Amino acid sequence: MDAVQRSSASFGTRPLDQCNSLARMSDSVIRHDWSCDEVTAIYNLPFMDLVFRAQTIHRTAFDPNKVQFSRLLSIKTGGCPEDCGYCSQSAHHDAGLQASKLMDPARVIEEAKAAAAAGATRYCMGAAWRSPKARDMAPVIEMVKGVKALGMETCMTLGMLTPEQAQQLADAGLDYYNHNIDTSERRYGSVVHTRTFGDRLETLQHVHDAGMKVCCGGILGMGEAPVDRAEMLRTLANLPEHPESVPINMLIPIEGTPLAAAEPIDAIAFVRTVALARILMPMSDVRLSAGRTAMTDEMQALCFLAGANSIFIGDTLLTATNPSEDKDHQLLQRLGMARTEARTFSTVV
Ligand code: SF4
Numbered sequence: 007m008d009a010v011q012r013s014s015a016s017f018g019t020r021p022l023d024q025c026n027s028l029a030r031m032s033d034s035v036i037r038h039d040w041s042c043d044e045v046t047a048i049y050n051l052p053f054m055d056l057v058f059r060a061q062t063i064h065r066t067a068f069d070p071n072k073v074q075f076s077r078l079l080s081i082k083t084g085g086c087p088e089d090c091g092y093c094s095q096s097a098h099h100d101a102g103l104q105a106s107k108l109m110d111p112a113r114v115i116e117e118a119k120a121a122a123a124a125g126a127t128r129y130c131m132g133a134a135w136r137s138p139k140a141r142d143m144a145p146v147i148e149m150v151k152g153v154k155a156l157g158m159e160t161c162m163t164l165g166m167l168t169p170e171q172a173q174q175l176a177d178a179g180l181d182y183y184n185h186n187i188d189t190s191e192r193r194y195g196s197v198v199h200t201r202t203f204g205d206r207l208e209t210l211q212h213v214h215d216a217g218m219k220v221c222c223g224g225i226l227g228m229g230e231a232p233v234d235r236a237e238m239l240r241t242l243a244n245l246p247e248h249p250e251s252v253p254i255n256m257l258i259p260i261e262g263t264p265l266a267a268a269e270p271i272d273a274i275a276f277v278r279t280v281a282l283a284r285i286l287m288p289m290s291d292v293r294l295s296a297g298r299t300a301m302t303d304e305m306q307a308l309c310f311l312a313g314a315n316s317i318f319i320g321d322t323l324l325t326a327t328n329p330s331e332d333k334d335h336q337l338l339q340r341l342g343m344a345r346t347e348a349r350t351f352s353t354v355v
Pocket residue numbers: 086087088089090093094095096097133134135136165
């Protein structure tokens with residue numbers, strides 16, 4: 007097997023346009039064996055060197071002037087039995103959120119139609135569950151099939167999955183499953199107490215084994231040290247396959263949650279983390295996710311320069327605010343950037 011074949015084999019299902027990019031990349035770039043010292047050293051490079059390196063790698067695999075649009079809908083809000091310290095939807099915290107039942111699939115599909123009309127190519131549906139119950143699977147499968155029929159990529163985040171549930175979702179045509187590891191393994195227990203870092207990795211394995219693409223990232227600004235950011239990304243980069251999508255969130259501190267008073271992350275440190283994600287996972291979509299309302303246009307532009315190539319559009323992200331579509335379009339126009347069209351996927355073997 008030659009170098010390109012080895013690189014390709016480690017990537018599984020990829021957009022067709024990335025197949026050619028793989029052929030241009032040396033397999034030394036595609037790695038799953040990063041050491042802590044190596045990733046920390048990259049994170050701490052002089053900022054200009056770091057961003058230049060990230061942008062150079064970014065251009066090998068992606069059009070640097072294109073951004074993918076996703077849209078996220080909360081299909082079941084609040085009352086979650088988990089105690090994630092950053093989340094307004096946890097029943098353990100008093101964030102004043104009104105809990106709701108699982109949405110009707112027909113309504114979800116109508117919302118997805120509006121998102122497609124606004125340019126979203128991927129529709130993400132999130133439910134505030136520890137894990138779905140058996141009775142929940144039929145309606146969520148109906149949602150997946152309905153949104154797929156609109157020609158959109160589908161993504162869900164429903165909590166922990168059994169291997170059987172993962173297979174049911176894959177069989178329904180779900181493209182991506184989101185399941186974030188949030189932070190480094192060593193800090194995980196101080197952010198979430200109702201499950202372990204290992205639980206997260208187990209569900210990621212089930213998702214991968216069922217043949218779905220993995221969406222997995224974390225949250226910055228939870229009081230973590232730089233080494234935690236580097237370690238979080240090292241965990242993802244050292245998985246047998248890199249997650250196809252890596253959301254990087256900036257904490258939105260919410261009154262009533264344990265992290266309400268967390269110190270905001272420095273913008274340069276945030277951009278460093280985006281750049282590290284791009285360098286460690288050259289072919290993955292790196293998504294600027296929650297927290298963009300607190301970012302300046304200049305900070306977002308730096309994130310794109312550092313290799314971010316995907317955003318959530320729409321005024322709300324689950325229960326948090328997000329920049330308006332007008333504001334996003336204006337920003338992309340000022341930067342001479344445009345949204346990507348829907349992509350065709352092919353299995354790279
Ligand atoms: S992040 Fe998800 S799992 Fe954690 S409390 Fe919020 S809804 Fe529940």
